Amino acid sequence: MKVHFAQLNQEEQRVLARLKATLALRLAEKAWDADPALRQSASARGVAMKIGVGGAGSSMSLDVPAEAVPEPEKARARRPSLKLYFPSAEAAVKVLSGAKGFAIPLPLRGGAFSALGFFKRASSRATELLRDPATPAEIKAKLLLAATLFGLQAIAGESYLARRMRIVPDGTVRVRVEDIEYIVIKNGNSIKVQKNASAHATTSAGNFLEPTLADAELSFADYRSAIEVLSGARQAVVALGSGQVRIEGLLPLVQGLFAVLDRLSWYLGVEL
Amino acid sequence: MSDFSASKAYFERAAKVIPGGIYGSKSPGFLVPGHFPYYLSRGAGSHIFDVDGNEFIDYLCGYGSQIVGYGNPAVDGPALEQARKGDLLNQPHPAMVELAERLVALVEGMNWAVFVKNGTDATTLATSIARADTGKQIIVAADGAYHGAANWCSTNVFPVFTHAEQRDVRFFPYNDVAALEARFAEERGKIACLILTPYHHPTYKPQQLPTPEFIQAAERLCRDEGAWFIIDDIRANFRLDARGSHVYFGAHPDLVTIGKALANGYPISVLMGSEKLRKTASSFFITGTYWMSAVPMIASLATLGEMERMGGTARLAQLGGMLREGLERFGREAGFGARVSGPSAIPYLTFDEDPNLYLNQRFCAAMADRGVFMHPHHNWFISLAHTEDDIARTLEAAREAFRELVPKTGARHVQ
Ligand SMILES: Cc1ncc(COP(=O)(O)O)c(C=O)c1O
Numbered sequence: 001m002k003v004h005f006a007q008l009n010q011e012e013q014r015v016l017a018r019l020k021a022t023l024a025l026r027l028a029e030k031a032w033d034a035d036p037a038l039r040q041s042a043s044a045r046g047v048a049m050k051i052g053v054g055g056a057g058s059s060m061s062l063d064v065p066a067e068a069v070p071e072p073e074k075a076r077a078r079r080p081s082l083k084l085y086f087p088s089a090e091a092a093v094k095v096l097s098g099a100k101g102f103a104i105p106l107p108l109r110g111g112a113f114s115a116l117g118f119f120k121r122a123s124s125r126a127t128e129l130l131r132d133p134a135t136p137a138e139i140k141a142k143l144l145l146a147a148t149l150f151g152l153q154a155i156a157g158e159s160y161l162a163r164r165m166r167i168v169p170d171g172t173v174r175v176r177v178e179d180i181e182y183i184v185i186k187n188g189n190s191i192k193v194q195k196n197a198s199a200h201a202t203t204s205a206g207n208f209l210e211p212t213l214a215d216a217e218l219s220f221a222d223y224r225s226a227i228e229v230l231s232g233a234r235q236a237v238v239a240l241g242s243g244q245v246r247i248e249g250l251l252p253l254v255q256g257l258f259a260v261l262d263r264l265s266w267y268l269g270v271e272l
Numbered sequence: 273m274s275d276f277s278a279s280k281a282y283f284e285r286a287a288k289v290i291p292g293g294i295y296g297s298k299s300p301g302f303l304v305p306g307h308f309p310y311y312l313s314r315g316a317g318s319h320i321f322d323v324d325g326n327e328f329i330d331y332l333c334g335y336g337s338q339i340v341g342y343g344n345p346a347v348d349g350p351a352l353e354q355a356r357k358g359d360l361l362n363q364p365h366p367a368m369v370e371l372a373e374r375l376v377a378l379v380e381g382m383n384w385a386v387f388v389k390n391g392t393d394a395t396t397l398a399t400s401i402a403r404a405d406t407g408k409q410i411i412v413a414a415d416g417a418y419h420g421a422a423n424w425c426s427t428n429v430f431p432v433f434t435h436a437e438q439r440d441v442r443f444f445p446y447n448d449v450a451a452l453e454a455r456f457a458e459e460r461g462k463i464a465c466l467i468l469t470p471y472h473h474p475t476y477k478p479q480q481l482p483t484p485e486f487i488q489a490a491e492r493l494c495r496d497e498g499a500w501f502i503i504d505d506i507r508a509n510f511r512l513d514a515r516g517s518h519v520y521f522g523a524h525p526d527l528v529t530i531g532k533a534l535a536n537g538y539p540i541s542v543l544m545g546s547e548k549l550r551k552t553a554s555s556f557f558i559t560g561t562y563w564m565s566a567v568p569m570i571a572s573l574a575t576l577g578e579m580e581r582m583g584g585t586a587r588l589a590q591l592g593g594m595l596r597e598g599l600e601r602f603g604r605e606a607g608f609g610a611r612v613s614g615p616s617a618i619p620y621l622t623f624d625e626d627p628n629l630y631l632n633q634r635f636c637a638a639m640a641d642r643g644v645f646m647h648p649h650h651n652w653f654i655s656l657a658h659t660e661d662d663i664a665r666t667l668e669a670a671r672e673a674f675r676e677l678v679p680k681t682g683a684r685h686v687q
Contacts, residue, residue: 163435167415167427171628215628237292240301241283241310247301250628251649252476 004271014056015158016267017089020096021051022154025062026146028122032064034139038125042118049082049115053092082112099272137223141177144230149182149193151264156191161263165189168256171215177226216249273641278323279310304648307637315342317657328645329662333653336507339533341657346578347536351571365566371573380515382528382544388563391506391531392420394543398527402465402500405552410463412455414446416474419504446472447480449489456493466494467502470517473651478622479614487523506531511588511617536575540568582656591663592616592654598667606674620651638673
């Protein structure tokens with residue numbers, strides 16, 4: 001059943017706002033990676049900006065690299081040039097869903113408005129890439145995977161999930177499709193997502209087997225499978241049976257994350 | 273690895289018309305996809321056959337329900353005869369009286385029986401009777417214990433209803449006397465019942481037998497609180513002591529739930545209670561369209577007789593002991609801390625060095641490849657249809673499976 005924004009309690013409204021901001025920023029980042037034209041349209045120094053939502057905790061940032069920037073200038077280039085401030089959760093949810101709403105761009109240094117322009121272009125480009133059937137599977141999988149995992153991270157702390165999170169064991173899950181790799185760290189009520197999992201330590205049990213194993217390993221057979229599952233076209237439990245997804249290791253940890261995933265799609269279904 | 277193409281084809285069809293294809297605990301992801309069948313077509317004795325024609329020695333036994341073997345004629349004969357005459361009639365068949373009498377005579381400390389279908393029906397009814405009788409609301413249960421799929425006890429992920437219905441359920445770690453005492457102290461005057469499995473058989477973890485101190489504490493706390501003590505024997509019943517697993521562990525419950533092996537796979541479970549709760553049970557409106565069907569009751573009567581004829585719990589312990597000893601020995605020889613926990617008749621293998629279950633999954637996959645169905649995440653069951661030959665073949669496969677794991681894990685091979 002569809003849920004309307006006004007039906008959410010205050011905490012849920014805040015969580016949804018953070019989720020929308022996280023997704024917008026992460027997708028903009030992935031669009032930057034995927035699209036040379038978009039990169040060219042941005043400042044040669046890269047883009048660093050923040051989104052803040054009134055009453056919804058610390059701000060979230062976008063920091064897309066600029067290879068061309070000489071080392072001494074890097075630190076400055078990475079300082080956010082803009083804070084896009086939404087006075088309320090509702091405003092954030094509306095604007096970031098493409099509806100009309102109120103946002104205040106707060107320049108923090110030079111280049112603020114070019115960053116805002118970039119963010120807008122990147123957001124619509126990400127949406128296009130996700131919708132366009134001609135988008136290469138690799139790019140679509142990257143966008144969907146980032147959105148899903150960072151989406152989990154954004155909602156994990158909410159109180160609705162707390163009881164569930166309590167019975168899910170803590171640990172690390174490596175998520176892999178072809179050469180894309182993330183590590184998801186579940187610790188108490190929090191979920192943290194990191195890129196390039198191999199660098200991160202795993203448990204003693206993992207070490208006993210193979211030094212790089214996480215507590216659980218989740219892998220998609222190929223980009224297509226990842227897209228089908230992450231876009232909701234195929235249920236994860238079905239994909240497991242058909243071999244499009246494989247899970248090894250600490251199953252209750254992964255099952256627990258599936259529960260958070262259900263909650264994520266509930267949030268994404270909220271209507272304005 | 274076996275061919276599972278027919279299983280997979282059914283699964284693809286199922287995914288279109290059944291949520292999840294196969295839902296719940298039988299979902300393929302709970303096993304090791306690619307190594308286990310999804311659909312079975314028949315069983316015979318201790319063996320099962322899948323839709324691709326693969327055969328397995330079975331150690332899941334229909335999640336414990338098969339105790340005298342698939343297709344046992346001593347059970348199926350009278351059951352099928354009644355099926356031809358009519359299973360679900362308007363009024364109960366006299367077999368209901370006979371079965372209640374048999375169970376009351378058999379199960380220690382219990383004076384009445386109420387027949388239902390699933391284990392969940394029995395545990396839900398038990399806790400409801402305890403609440404009604406005491407006028408109190410709180411249920412105390414162990415962390416990770418499975419008592420069924422109803423909202424009060426399920427691990428469903430929808431807090432919208434589970435929060436409401438589990439608001440009055442309190443948890444504590446099994447066997448932890450201090451934690452149990454703390455729960456009872458926190459909720460003094462509000463506890464309707466304590467529900468425990470006779471021993472702890474959580475999914476994904478080694479099994480734990482109760483300490484005598486734990487059982488004594490449970491009984492004392494219930495007595496002092498005026499709460500009822502429920503033993504949920506749905507999974508273990510008839511495998512440890514035919515008089516009830518509480519007898520095996522020296523416990524004295526007020527209510528006992530029994531299912532699974534009760535009728536060798538025919539759908540029936542039972543809630544049994546002591547004299548003190550008869551009146552409250554009588555005042556309940558207990559009903560379900562199929563709850564009094566005749567065939568499972570006749571099958572249950574036959575199962576009780578057949579169990580004894582086939583050697584009963586002593587035989588199960590003997591076969592399970594052989595399996596346990598062999599698995600631990602071959603595991604050790606291959607360099608693993610392989611440990612079989614729980615009673616011999618309901619064993620579960622874990623690896624000390626791998627709480628993350630990779631070794632369970634790889635070992636059970638390797639066993640399935642060799643025609644032995646052992647669940648990587650759920651405890652196993654021995655049945656009276658297993659033979660010494662089954663156990664010997666299983667151990668031969670296990671020896672190979674452990675060895676196959678060695679090069680993949682770096683375990684030291686110590687012969
Ligand atoms: C201890 C215990 N209680 C209750 C149940 C629920 O039984 P059913 O699945 O028949 O509802 C089970 C099932 O596994 C069980 O093991």
